[in-house]
Amino acid sequence: xxxxxxxxxxxxxxxxxxxxxxxxxxxxxxxxxxxxxxxxxxxxxxxxxxxxxxxxxxxxxxxxxxxxxxxxxxxxxxxxxxxxxxxxxxxxxxxxxxxxxxxxxxxxxxxxxxxxxxxxxxxxxxxxxxxxxxxxxxxxxxxxxxxxxxxxxxxxxxxxxxxxxxxxxxxxxxxxxx
Amino acid sequence: xxxxxxxxxxxxxxxxxxxxxxxxxxxxxxxxxxxxxxxxxxxxxxxxxxxxxxxxxxxxxxxxxxxxxxxxxxxxxxxxxxxxxxxxxxxxxxxxxxxxxxxxxxxxxxxxxxxxxxxxxxxxxxxxxxxxxxxxxxxxxxxxxxxxxxxxxx
Numbered sequence: 432x433x434x435x436x437x438x439x440x441x442x443x444x445x446x447x448x449x450x451x452x453x454x455x456x457x458x459x460x461x462x463x464x465x466x467x468x469x470x471x472x473x474x475x476x477x478x479x480x481x482x483x484x485x486x487x488x489x490x491x492x493x494x495x496x497x498x499x500x501x502x503x504x505x506x507x508x509x510x511x512x513x514x515x516x517x518x519x520x521x522x523x524x525x526x527x528x529x530x531x532x533x534x535x536x537x538x539x540x541x542x543x544x545x546x547x548x549x550x551x552x553x554x555x556x557x558x559x560x561x562x563x564x565x566x567x568x569x570x571x572x573x574x575x576x577x578x579x580x581x582x583x584x585x586x587x588x589x590x591x592x593x594x595x596x597x598x599x600x601x602x603x604x605x606x607x608x609x
Numbered sequence: 610x611x612x613x614x615x616x617x618x619x620x621x622x623x624x625x626x627x628x629x630x631x632x633x634x635x636x637x638x639x640x641x642x643x644x645x646x647x648x649x650x651x652x653x654x655x656x657x658x659x660x661x662x663x664x665x666x667x668x669x670x671x672x673x674x675x676x677x678x679x680x681x682x683x684x685x686x687x688x689x690x691x692x693x694x695x696x697x698x699x700x701x702x703x704x705x706x707x708x709x710x711x712x713x714x715x716x717x718x719x720x721x722x723x724x725x726x727x728x729x730x731x732x733x734x735x736x737x738x739x740x741x742x743x744x745x746x747x748x749x750x751x752x753x754x755x756x757x758x759x760x761x762x763x
Contacts, residue, residue: 457658460655460698460699460701461699462699463695463696463697463698463699464697529668554672555668555669555671555672555675556672556676558669558672559672559673559676559697560697561697562697562698562699563669564655564656564669564698565655565656565669
């Protein structure tokens with residue numbers, strides 16, 4: 432009987448390791464940008480292609496930087512939550528990528544517009560600087576323009592309540608610093 | 610029936626593997642092109658994850674390949690290009706991750722596995738030898754017993 436103990440412990444260890452691996456989301460790659468200033472950008476807005484917004488314009492208060500596209504089903508899933516957050520006064524900036532202007536505007540006209548401003552990056556240049564893999568992704572940026580947190584995939588109410596809201600609150604009470 | 614099989618086999622023969630077609634301007638300089646090809650095989654397409662940039666048709670992979678061409682044409686060396694991508698996407702973008710505290714286990718795991726295996730083999734081998742000596746002892750004891758029996762009977 433004793434001789435089975437070692438192989439059993441080994442097997443149990445292996446199973447635990449593999450089970451933990453199965454539970455991980457391979458899309459949740461840790462972002463190397465956390466703790467760093469947002470990448471520099473000057474991008475046209477969705478509402479007015481002639482009007483450009485830069486990273487410096489957004490400084491002064493914390494914001495959620497939400498990357499989305501009109502063809503992205505997970506973004507639709509997330510949309511009602513963003514609407515409610517906007518109603519509660521959460522500052523959300525959108526980045527619309529890999530999209531058509533008309534399609535993106537249609538989505539916001541139909542489902543409501545939770546964004547303070549939507550920037551467009553249709554040549555994919557800025558999204559590479561942000562290290563965006565797939566929509567939706569949301570960054571939490573503080574008042575000084577430093578990235579504090581990154582969420583991959585749709586934000587659920589649980590994510591908001593347990594993780595993002597406390598961080599956002601902390602940034603609000605701490606802001607403006609320096 | 611044979612005809613069908615033949616036709617099918619022929620189809621397999623003429624079916625060429627599908628390559629990702631790059632719809633953008635590749636560098637014309639053969640040296641840059643060679644470096645472009647080598648680098649695009651070295652980076653992971655983060656959307657499809659198990660393909661490299663060269664093999665992938667995903668929008669992100671396309672954008673990254675365009676970026677790659679521009680970095681090459683701007684005269685950046687391979688190391689600078691790797692740094693550019695790692696700064697944005699992390700070590701995960703590299704198919705050959707660097708050795709650091711986060712990847713130490715990854716690099717050491719094969720060594721650990723081989724050592725454990727070696728240890729197990731060594732233990733089994735030693736146990737095998739012990740059994741052999743045990744058997745030898747058993748035989749000697751049996752012979753001695755037989756001798757005793759003989760003496761008793763005689």
